[in-house]
Amino acid sequence: MSYRLDLTVINKNEHESRFALSLHNLTDKPLKDWSLHFLFNRYVKPDSLSNGVVSQTGSYCTITQTDNLAENGLFYTEFTVGTAPFTLYDDGILDAFISIASADEFIQPISVDISRIDLDQPAVERYNTPLPEQAAEIALIPKPNKMARLQGYFHINRHTAITTPPTLAQGAVNWLQAELKKCLNESVAVSPKGNIHFALNKDIADEGYRLLVENDNIWIQANSASGFVYATSSLLQLIPSLPSHKADSTYSIPMVDIDDQPHYGYRGMMLDCGRHFHPVERIKHLLDQLARFKFNTFHWHLTDDEGWRIEIDAYPELTRIGAWRGPNETILPQFTTISQRYGGFYSKQEIRDVIAYAADRGIMIIPEIDIPGHCRSAILSLPDLLIDPEDKSVYRSIQNYSDNILSPALKGTYSFISNVLNEVCELFPAPYIHIGADEVPVGVWTDSPACQKLMAEHGYQDPKELQGHLLRFTEELIESKGKRMMGWEEATHGEKVSKNTIIFSWQSEQAGLECIQKGYDIVMQPAQATYLDLAQGYSADEAGVDWAGKLPLDKVYNYYPLSDLSEQNSERKHILGIQTALWSELVNNQSRFEYMIYPRLLAVSEICWSEPKHRNWDDFKARLKGQLSYLDKAGINYRHCE
Incomplete structure (x- = not known):
């Protein structure tokens, strides 16, 4: 460790907080003509600094006009932001570096270690959502509007095949084949003698479906391409995470009769x-x-202040310039990844x-x-x-x-x-x-x-x-x-x-x-x-x-x-x-991406799809318990409930 940056809350009220920022030079050499660059997601009031001058573009802050920092010395300043008191460590400084002034103004970042922000608040225990000991036997999410459990099981294995589907079902069949290949490690054929049947039924609502799982056959009926997909979704959720017979990769699916359709027509996620x-x-x-x-x-969401993400033939500059940020780019660093080119x-x-x-x-x-x-x-x-x-x-x-x-x-x-x-x-x-x-x-x-x-x-x-x-x-x-x-x-x-x-x-x-x-x-x-x-x-x-x-x-x-x-x-x-x-x-990697989404995405799916009268928190938790084995198998880094 050569340099360390600390941020501490020293005063706060309902609408304003004051912070102490300390930069420690832990080396045996002084710093001359230096500036501190850091990411901070609140507006620093420029006239509030007790030492140095701050400039800020978005979350990118630079403190300049500082004295030389002696070996084993300390730079200290205070500043104010007009915000309610911070409650999360993620509110602190997320990344930082030091730069030394150069004639060509090309920034060469010097890394800085960042201490976790001192929030000046009592510790709060982690919030949990205890799940029942016993998972629901049929853990479908979102909950179907009508479902009957039948006696027995259908067995999916390498002998399973799909009958030739109607054109509207082709997308659903493509998806089902891709997912079954993950389970069986081989492709599921489309054959006239198949035992998974897709069929049109004009009496079913546009986004509705009927799924009947019997001992020897699975019957899927719908009146739209989306209806076939939703039936396939339910079928895939019925497949257990582990095979019942490992030798031939056989999966036992409970026999059910489902008649279902969505409550809302628009069910979306924005990224x-x-x-x-x-x-x-x-x-x-x-x-x-x-x-x-x-x-x-x-x-x-393809464009914003911090990045342009879609190729446009008329304006190649949008992706040549606008898709990248960094300390030496036209667009300055933001949020995370401060010291290098990113985009x-x-x-x-x-x-x-x-x-x-x-x-x-x-x-x-x-x-x-x-x-x-x-x-x-x-x-x-x-x-x-x-x-x-x-x-x-x-x-x-x-x-x-x-x-x-x-x-x-x-x-x-x-x-x-x-x-x-x-x-x-x-x-x-x-x-x-x-x-x-x-x-x-x-x-x-x-x-x-x-x-x-x-x-x-x-x-x-x-x-x-x-x-x-x-x-x-x-x-x-x-x-x-x-x-x-x-x-x-x-x-x-x-x-x-x-x-x-x-x-x-x-x-x-x-x-x-x-x-x-x-x-x-x-x-x-x-x-x-x-x-x-x-x-x-x-x-x-x-x-x-x-x-x-x-x-x-x-x-x-x-x-x-x-x-x-x-x-x-x-x-x-x-x-x-x-x-x-x-x-x-604050989402810049797969792990955090998944942690923020799951399992809350499953709760949203149910409030989008299921009729309000069918929603029940305790029942949902039992079904969520049944979904966790799938999330584990899929390698998804979800937030654990307990």
Whole structure:
């Protein structure tokens, strides 16, 4: 250890905290002309430092104008942030390095060891969800609406085959074959003499299915490709984790009769790949699990301030520049991995491959291209097109950026949106495009002559109307491609988009209700009940964040959208479904990725699929106990309940 960085809470109240930061030089050489670079996810008030000068871009902070640091010496400063008291170790400094000034300004990071933050709070025991000793015999999640246990078992082994399926079932058959090969270590054939039968039944609801497991045959009936997938999902969950006969890899499946269909039509998960890049294989593994638990939508968050992740032919700079960050890159380090170049993007061919993979599993992929906020990676990649040099507006976004909002007064903004969305609409077959539209800060566009002129031309009184102006252009473009626009609830700001836009309510239940009352269709995604980046318990060592509170498993399971509205209330028809989300500021590896998602994803699947009257917390826990052996076999690093 050569250098050590400590952060300690020294004073706090409901709205403000003061910290002591100490950098220890543990070497026998002094540091001259040095600066400290570190990641901190709160805004450091610049005038609050007792020693040195801080600059901050997003979570990337640099302290300069410091004295020489003597051998075995200490640099000490204090600073203030306007935040409630920290409760998690993840709130501390996540990464840091020292650099020495150089003539060419090329940064060569010197590593620093970081002590765990001293939160100045009593210890809190780990939050547990005790599961019953006995797992449910049939542990299907989500719970089917109708199921009867029959006497006996069907045996899957190397002699099992699938009869020639109808065309609508081909995707489900592809998925079933892939999963059975993992169990049997050999392919399951498609044969006229097979004993797993897929058949069309026009009397079944579009997303419904019938699954009958008998002693010698399995019968799957549906009226849609998705119905065949959901039946396959239930069948796969019936397969035990271990074979009943190891010698010939025989798996014994309980005989059941299931008649099932979903409660909500939209059952989604959003993954943020902008803050941290998630490789294709990680996404495919997630899609396997989404299909297993009967989700039908993958919302792919592909662009943000910290990274542009989708190949766009019209603008190769978006991935050449915007997909990468580091101390010597155009985009500075953020969140983690501070001292090296970090990033990645998806080629169009990779995206096509993921879309096809998801389609076999009954999952539609909706891309999100953030407009007009969260655009820093795009703006810095295309400065000649997207920066207005006359705009002197001063603002700070919630993520501490002052340069991340597109200008609605630049011609380049409209050509950028058109060219990008033309390619996105062509690439993704889904009938929806999500455009974000969230978190545009106060102060933007207020000191831009071009924006003020645009407001005067249209008689706009509030800068928010400029957001509406830009989004209305975007909506018309998307509709011209035969698709429907989606956005977070801030898409309604400026009141320019039509009621054809689907709104995702993330800030609160009340925000969702207000959108419904204005006539919008909505997907409920309140952070307080569905954000999987939130910590799963109350002890300081829980991974995650807590800006919207803590989110243990039972709180997820007991969520019911707009519970104050009766089932008979006509406004409920505007609730298309539920979506969960994993924001990835602190999710940069497979282990943490899985830890934050599982087992809460299983709880979300049930509130999406099962009728409320069939949901029961104790029964769910017994079925969850039965699912853990699968999660273990799949090598998933889930958070243990006990």
